[in-house]
Amino acid sequence: MGAFPAGQRPSPTMSEHLNPRGPIGVFDSGVGGLTVVRALMERLPFESIHYFGDTARVPYGIKSVQTISHYTTQIAEFLLEKRVKLLIIACNTMAAVAAQLVRDLSPTPVLDVIEAGALSALAASKTRRIGVIGTPTTINSNAYARAIHAIEPEARLTSQACPLFVPLVEEGWLDHAVTRLTAQEYLKPVLAEQVDSLVLGCTHYPLLKPLLQEVAGPGVALVDSADAMAEQTAALLQKLNLSNPDRLPPEYHFWVTDVPLRFQTIGERFLGRSLSNVHVVQW
Numbered sequence: 315m316g317a318f319p320a321g322q323r324p325s326p327t328m329s330e331h332l333n334p335r336g337p338i339g340v341f342d343s344g345v346g347g348l349t350v351v352r353a354l355m356e357r358l359p360f361e362s363i364h365y366f367g368d369t370a371r372v373p374y375g376i377k378s379v380q381t382i383s384h385y386t387t388q389i390a391e392f393l394l395e396k397r398v399k400l401l402i403i404a405c406n407t408m409a410a411v412a413a414q415l416v417r418d419l420s421p422t423p424v425l426d427v428i429e430a431g432a433l434s435a436l437a438a439s440k441t442r443r444i445g446v447i448g449t450p451t452t453i454n455s456n457a458y459a460r461a462i463h464a465i466e467p468e469a470r471l472t473s474q475a476c477p478l479f480v481p482l483v484e485e486g487w488l489d490h491a492v493t494r495l496t497a498q499e500y501l502k503p504v505l506a507e508q509v510d511s512l513v514l515g516c517t518h519y520p521l522l523k524p525l526l527q528e529v530a531g532p533g534v535a536l537v538d539s540a541d542a543m544a545e546q547t548a549a550l551l552q553k554l555n556l557s558n559p560d561r562l563p564p565e566y567h568f569w570v571t572d573v574p575l576r577f578q579t580i581g582e583r584f585l586g587r588s589l590s591n592v593h594v595v596q597w
């Protein structure tokens with residue numbers, strides 16, 4: 315992978331203007347991308363972050379490509395105005411259908427969870443039989459299959475849309491009989507293909523890890539794109555000399571489009587710590 319992923323080549327003047335002390339911009343359709351923020355906070359404790367969650371318009375996973383592309387552009391432009399040095403598309407659905415759009419408009423490098431997840435899936439798989447689960451839009455886009463086949467054409471993929479997982483996670487039913495039954499049903503056709511790794515291709519699914527591991531069994535490695543994303547971010551910042559040289563407490567800001575209180579309550583579950591500096595953006 316090049317310094318600027320997926321064919322993105324900013325002019326020298328653009329990269330000169332990137333400030334290592336600037337924040338990282340992370341965005342998602344709602345609260346789920348905080349799983350990526352959590353991994354980033356742990357891996358890169360001196361990097362400031364501006365997070366955008368489109369809580370007024372979530373869920374994206376059942377919307378059209380056109381609508382998602384429009385929303386994604388709006389959010390990327392908002393974060394670029396905050397002078398972020400790097401944009402991270404934490405939402406699998408946005409990454410699946412609008413990653414190129416963001417790369418085309420962004421003067422800063424762009425990373426997305428699908429690229430990160432594809433690389434980790436291949437690293438985790440011995441048999442090259444890989445399962446992918448995600449929202450209907452992500453699965454229908456075939457983005458994971460394309461990303462994995464671009465690296466390993468021989469890989470055999472089995473994909474499954476799991477639309478009920480997002481509401482179950484938001485409800486906090488992380489270890490609930492209803493969620494277990496739902497997971498058994500969704501994973502049945504995937505497990506029948508003898509996959510040895512399963513990509514959790516949605517921001518919400520890392521919270522279901524223990525339950526999904528139980529259902530999938532010990533022979534299936536669960537690939538969490540949040541961890542993969544944090545590793546890829548660390549490597550890219552270092553490569554581009556964009557790591558923050560200061561050893562000061564970082565600043566975190568959270569921008570949402572609706573109901574900040576609910577964002578805060580559910581967000582703390584995703585983040586695993588308390589959350590402040592939540593601002594409402596009125597569009």
Ligand code: DGL
Pocket residue numbers: 342343344346347372373374375376404405406407408448449452480515516517518
């Ligand atoms: N953030 C979305 C994803 O990762 C899940 C929630 C939604 O459907 O908007 O695909």
